[in-house]
Amino acid sequence: MLIDIIAGARPNFMKVAPIIHRIKKRQQEGGTLQYRLVHTGQHYDKKMSGSFFEQLNIPEPDVNLESGSGTQAEQTAKIMVRYEALLLEKPCDLTLVVGDVTSTMACSIAAKKLNIKVAHVEAGIRSFDLTMPEEINRMVTDSITDFFFTTSETANRNLYKAGASKEQVHFVGNTMIDTLRANESRLQKPDVWDQLGLQEKKYLVMTMHRPANVDEEAKLKNFMDTIIVNSGDFPIVFPVHPRTAKVFEKLGLNSEKLKLVEPLGYLEFNYLVKKALAVVTDSGGITEETTVMGVPCMTLRDNTERPETCEIGTNELIGTDVNAIPSAMQKLLSGNWKKGGIPELWDGKTAERIVSILEKL
Known part of the structure; x- marks a missing residue:
């Protein structure tokens, strides 16, 4: 199975890095999943994206759509047009998107219109504030997603209320924390x-x-x-x-x-x-x-x-x-700030759970 892993903006790179590392490890162990890393170019400044590939040990993208800047609509349109062209030339079996940036929504729409299934990492989170562009991206993406990978029980509940089935929703934890745990000694x-x-x-x-x-x-x-x-x-x-x-x-x-x-x-x-x-x-x-x-x-x-x-x-x-x-x-x-704790499954092993589920698909 060929999976397109979509990254477009700074937060995405931290979320896809552990998934890529886990797929590569499983390949060494005999796993059959293949991936294609697609950089949409939403963040095109090296300070906002380029250094992340080096620091997080992510391979250079297989494809860069080079969408660049523009208004929300312009950027969405450029990403959709260019990702659709890629899929028409070289289709994948599954498009995996992460987070809530413009690239997340745009690539999900392009894939679904070509009858390609979509998996969303960090699905189901909601601010319920429609003045936030990210909230619209989340809602649109989750409305057409086939497989939901969630960070919390709150996200699960949001998806169930929106009509997702329990078979579609997978509570796996937080890949951002995988990246943090893997790199704490390298800061x-x-x-x-x-x-x-x-x-x-x-x-x-x-x-x-x-x-x-x-x-x-x-x-x-x-x-x-x-x-x-x-x-x-x-x-x-x-x-x-x-x-x-x-x-x-x-x-x-x-x-x-x-x-x-x-x-x-x-x-x-x-x-x-x-x-x-x-x-x-x-x-x-x-x-x-x-x-x-x-x-x-x-x-x-x-x-x-x-x-x-x-x-x-x-x-x-x-x-x-x-x-x-x-x-x-x-x-x-005054030293009176709360101490806090760590949410369930934020343990650095989220990518392992995601890839295990993808292999079963």
Whole structure:
């Protein structure tokens, strides 16, 4: 069976890496699964994608669709047209998509219209917020998926409510955590550690990239001013997403505490996270990694598709009202943040379970 493994954006690479490694290991053991790694080119900047192949020991893609930038509709269309052309020339038996980026939805649609079955890794998670492009991607993808690989019982319930059968849903755990576990001993100290004179547990890491948070200059400036004022003497290390960098240039922030740095590779970024006092973010994936590493995390969103990081892990949903930030920072700086635990099956063996199920198909 030939499986197309789709990766298009930075979070995807962390999710497909352990699946590829497991398939290759099974091939050495006599397994018959074959894969074709398809990079859609949704993230085409080397800082956002290229270094991940090297750091996570992923082979270079078999195919690069080179979709590039554009509006949501333009990018979706380019990926669908180019993936359809690939499938018409060289069809696969199963298209495996991961996460919730544009590539996930676009390749699922193209495959299903050619009667190719679709498997979705990280299926069933929901924020129930239709202003998020990712939520639409999740809903559309899951509405046409044949095999669901889930990270939590909450995701299972969401899929059952939407009409999925128990035979279709496979609770396997979290491949992001497979990648983290496999690379914890390889984390690399980034150059900015010495350049900024950072010390363990004496700085904060911050990331923001969601359009609702960063596209409005006044809103982003209000966020940043409030965080800077309420974070004590701790420096704030902020690897700036390309989307956010354009807005930051106009804000006129002059605080010496704010350390804007280039986007970091996977090994360098998680080195920073692991040794930080806390992380402030609007990302979903980072909340999973901080939960497993036991690092306090504040999420600047009104909802989350990963409730287990709040119910079990170290994450707290602060919301988008800046008035909630001072009390959260006070709790953190006073040492009263919750300790958290690790969700079920986030044990580093998710890819083994996924590949075992794929072999039975």
